[in-house]
Amino acid sequence: MSSGVGVDARLRGFRQVQALAYECAEAVAAQLTPGVTEREAARMQRVWLRERGVRDWFHLPFAWFGDRTAFVGFKVPLQFFPTNRVLEEGMPYILDMAPVFNGHTADIGYSGCLGPNPLHDKLLDDLEAHRELILAEVRERRPLREIYEDVERLMQRQGYANRHRAYPFGVIAHKVDRVKERRFNPTVFGFGTQSLKGLASDALHGHRDGWSPLWSPYRFSDHPPQPGLWAVEPHLGFRGRARSSRSCWW
Amino acid sequence: MGSGQVNGARERFVRTGGVELxxxxxxxAGRPTVLLVHGYPDSKEVWSEVAARLAEHFHVVLYDVRGHGRSTAPAPLRGGFTLEKLTDDxxxxxxxVSPDAPVHLVGHDWGSVQAWEFTTVERTRGRIASFTSISGPSLDHFGHWIKKRMTRPTPRKxxxxxxxxxxxxxVYMLHTPVLxxxxxxxxxxxQxxxxxxxxxxVPGDGYPTSSLPSDAAHGAWLYRDNVRARLRRPRPDARAHAPVQLITPTGDIFLSPQLYDELERWVPRLTRRTxxxxxxxxxTRPDQLASWIREFVISAEAPGSVPATARTEPVRKGRRADAYAQRFGGQxxxxxxxxxGIGRATAFAFAEAGARVVAVDRDGEGAARTAELAGLIGAAEAWGEQTDVSDEAAMEKLAAKVAAEYGIVDVLVNNAGIGLSGSFFATTPEDWKKVLDVNLWGVIHGCRLFGAQMAGRGQGGHIVNTASAAAYQPSKALPAYATSKAAVLMLSECLRAELAGQGIGVTAVCPGFVNTDITATARFAGVDAAEEKRRQxxxxxxxxLRNYPPEKVADAILHAVLTDRAVVPVTPEARGAHLMSRFTPKALRAIARVEPPL
Incomplete structure (x- = not known):
């Protein structure tokens, strides 16, 4: 959508970090056994990525097990942080991480289930429809708020609940961008300050130009898609179980 | 022969310990053996209905306990009915009947009391594959139950x-001599x-048999020989060596359900049903018993498996969920x-309890989708059916199909409804017809057709009709909708009175403001299409913004069926309005005049 010098190189950078994140998710998922806690799973992701050169985060890795994948009873954002919930046989889980690597950000959610679970497969299949719907409607340059509503309607028709509404501002997606590499990268409430700074500057520019880096059901998202890289995560919830996926595009 | 007799049975006499059974x-006889033991005052004929249903799948054996029916009585009677002698029998x-393979025991009342003894003594180990207990506790467990409550008497205990x-x-009466x-x-x-x-x-169909007076007279010794001895000195080692299915009738006037509170202590593999x-x-419930016994026997024959409708999910446990699974499993x-909306959430809630679900909707694709997901979250079976509830002929066809292919409905939820808002004078006769056709006639057809099947079977059931808080909260914006729902409420109340004698409960559920797509599809009378769209x-x-989830209404529906409630307002505002309609109807009338903020 956007043109310019070095687009290919930047895209390659984003692809690289995204691939790294998925590799991490698969590596950590392979180590999950009954008895592992959310905190341990989050730490495993953090350690794995640090070992491979990740120094900054859009947000620190999260892990949710069981009905926490569907954000059951989440009232305040602090409840998103990993707890001592123990993984059991047959339980669904989500690993959610957003590492910054060589100045490029990825934000992915990886859901799985300990042991075979036909319902999990069904949810993943149905997620595919959302991916197609979102891509098609973005290409038509429909306002983001309308796309959000269409996604919600599709979820309802499928019999699921919209669980990304539980995220801050109810966002289904947010813009990601290049981040400056610094030696010291502090986090605030789990979010990297460099990335927050980028998001804030986008929000400021967007506010002047009539768009927002947060894709929400509210009026500030009532605008056509803004060129750039977006991390999109529709989050399906179904009676205490949930699946999410992230995809990015230029 | 009436159905009180065991039709087509091969009879023989077994001689043991001085009596002939x-x-x-x-x-x-090549199939797994299911052995049915009767209670007091009964003879083996109490099982005639259940036995006939089980005989299609199993080798079913019934016998008259000593001193009952056509079995002879021990002499002397005193000391002839001890649990040890009954175990010999x-x-x-x-x-x-089954020299090589262990048998599946089923006991009712005293038959269950005996069978607990069989299942917990050492000398029968390896002879019992499973035990289904109905309305009869182990005297040893009962003895411990009493002791525990006597030694630490809290108010509840x-x-x-x-x-x-x-x-x-x-029990006290039976201990008096001679009388x-x-x-x-x-x-x-x-009498x-x-x-x-x-x-x-109990339906009067040839049961009880003519041997009742002597059965009952002899059987008094069951109590006199065992009750005092066992309750005073219960065996400390009365642990079951076979899987046990406990079926508890909730309306039993002789046994309270709390008797079984600590049963897990004695039974490692316990499946509960209510x-x-x-x-x-x-x-009174031969179909339900036969289906649970069949399922349990099949699961016991395949070691390591649990009954399909008694599975517990790794997520969402809790006492309520357990109670639903115990009651609705396999129904x-x-x-x-x-x-x-509420219908889909209700179907899912029943599915999680292990019920067999028929999802009906005029949107066939959506109904199929509900059925598909229901099957994935625990429904024993699930089907989607495309039917318009307001279409009488289609409903008749559906009722015939359901009865023929899936069976008689145990729980019917008449939930389909549409919204209609607008002033009385803006509401056209077509609008009226449409809303009454779905909201009222849909319920009438459902109750008429499926209710008739339930009543005809004579084995109880439950009907839930989705009314609305608008049924008792008047509003100038909802004349037609509120009228249709008030009719549903009154229909439910009348039907409840009519069906009470047949063990069929009727519930009217009044949800209130619930976040479903009824608002997005509601008709707004007297405005053009664009304005209607805006108001929707x-x-x-x-x-x-109110965001009351349909899942909570579904939970209220299951709970209402479990506890047989008549009218169930769900959301706080529906409860409040329900209370006000009784105590301050004038205030409700004042609210009715308020223009809704649309």
Whole structure:
């Protein structure tokens, strides 16, 4: 959508970090056994990525097990942080991480289930429809708020609940961008300050130009898609179980 | 022969310990053996209905306990009915009918009390594959239950003791000498069949048999020989060595459900079931018993498996979920309007409890989708059916199809409904017709067709009609909708009165403002299409802000069926309005004049 010098190189950078994140998710998922806690799973992701050169985060890795994948009873954002919930046989889980690597950000959610679970497969299949719907409607340059509503309607028709509404501002997606590499990268409430700074500057520019880096059901998202890289995560919830996926595009 | 007799049975006599036991067999002797033991005052004929249903799948064996039916009585009677001797009888019968394979025991009342002894003594180990207990606790467990409550008498425990103590009045009576025998051989024996029909709602179809007076007179020794001895000195090692399925009738006037509170201590592999019925379930609920026994026997034959409808999910545990699974596992539930909103959530809730679900909607695709997901979250079976509830012919066709292919519906949820808003004068006759057709006639057709099948079967059931808080909260914006829902409420109340005698409960659920797509599809009378669209959107937004989830309504529906409630307002505002409609109707009338913010 956007043109310019070095687009290919930047895209390659984003692809690289995204691939790294998925590799991490698969590596950590392979180590999950009954008895592992959310905190341990989050730490495993953090350690794995640090070992491979990740120094900054859009947000620190999260892990949710069981009905926490569907954000059951989440009232305040602090409840998103990993707890001592123990993984059991047959339980669904989500690993959610957003590492910054060589100045490029990825934000992915990886859901799985300990042991075979036909319902999990069904949810993943149905997620595919959302991916197609979102891509098609973005290409038509429909306002983001309308796309959000269409996604919600599709979820309802499928019999699921919209669980990304539980995220801050109810966002289904947010813009990601290049981040400056610094030696010291502090986090605030789990979010990297460099990335927050980028998001804030986008929000400021967007506010002047009539768009927002947060894709929400509210009026500030009532605008056509803004060129750039977006991390999109529709989050399906179904009676205490949930699946999410992230995809990015230029 | 009436159905009180065991039709087509092969009879023989087994001689053991000085008595001759009359043993009846049905079904293919090569199949797993299910042994049915009757209670007091009964003979093996109490099982006739259940046995006939089980005989299609199993080798079914029934016998008259010593001193009952056509079995001879020990002499002397005193000391001839101890649990040890009854265990000898059981082993003799089991060896005669199934010498090589262990048997699946089913006991009702005293038959269950005996069978607990069989299942917990060492010498029967390896002879019992499974045990289904109905309305009869182990005397040893009962003894420990009493002791525990006597030694640490908290108010609750004292209450439980007094409650069961009052329910056991007949046990004290039977310990008086001679008088019980005189009563049974005299007036009580004559009146008993009528009493059973009146109090226990047992259908009068040739049961009880003519041997009742002597059965009852001999059987008094069951109590005299065992109760005092066992309750005073219960065995400390009464642990079951076979998987046990406990079926508890919730309306039993002789046994309180709390008796089984600590059963897991004695039974490592326990499956619990509850059934809304009185004590004589083998007569009043043969279909339900036969289906649970069949499922349990099949699961016990395949070691390591659990009954399909008693599976527990790794997520969402809790006492309520357990209670639903115990009650609704394997039951047939039909929900209309099941493609979205409350209907869909209700279908899912029943599915999680292990029920068999029929999802009906005019949107066939949505109904199929509900059925598909229901199957994935625990429904024993699930089907989607495309039917418009307002179409009489289509509903008749559906009722015939469901009865023929899936069976008689145990729980019917008439939920399909549409919204209509607008002033009375803006509402056209077509609008009226449409809303009444779906909201009222849909319910009428459902109750008429499926309710008739339920009543015809005569084994109880439950009907839930989705009314609305608008049924008692008037509003100038909802004349037609509120009228249709008020009619549903009153229909439910009348039907409840009519069906009470047949063990069928009727519930009217009044949800209130619930976040479903009824607002997005509602008709707004007297405005153009664009304005209607705007109001639909605005109403959806307001309901979305209220954000009361349909899942909570579904939970209220399951709970209402479990506890047989008449009218169930769900959301706080619906409860408040319900209260106000009784105590301050004037305030409600004032609210009715307010223009809704659309």
């Amino acid at each position: 009359c043993v009846a067999e049905l079904g293919d 059981f082993l003799a019968v089991a060896d005669a 004292v209450g439980q003791l007094l409650g069961q103590g009052a329910k056991s009045w007949y 019980p025998e005189l009563a049974w051989r005299g007036p009580l024996g004559k 008993w069949p009528r009493l059973l029909r009146r109090v226990e709602k 059934v809304a019925a009185k004590h004589w379930v083998p007569r 047939l539930v039909l929900v209309t309007g099941a493609a979205s 959107k605005r109403a959806s937004r307001l309901y979305g």
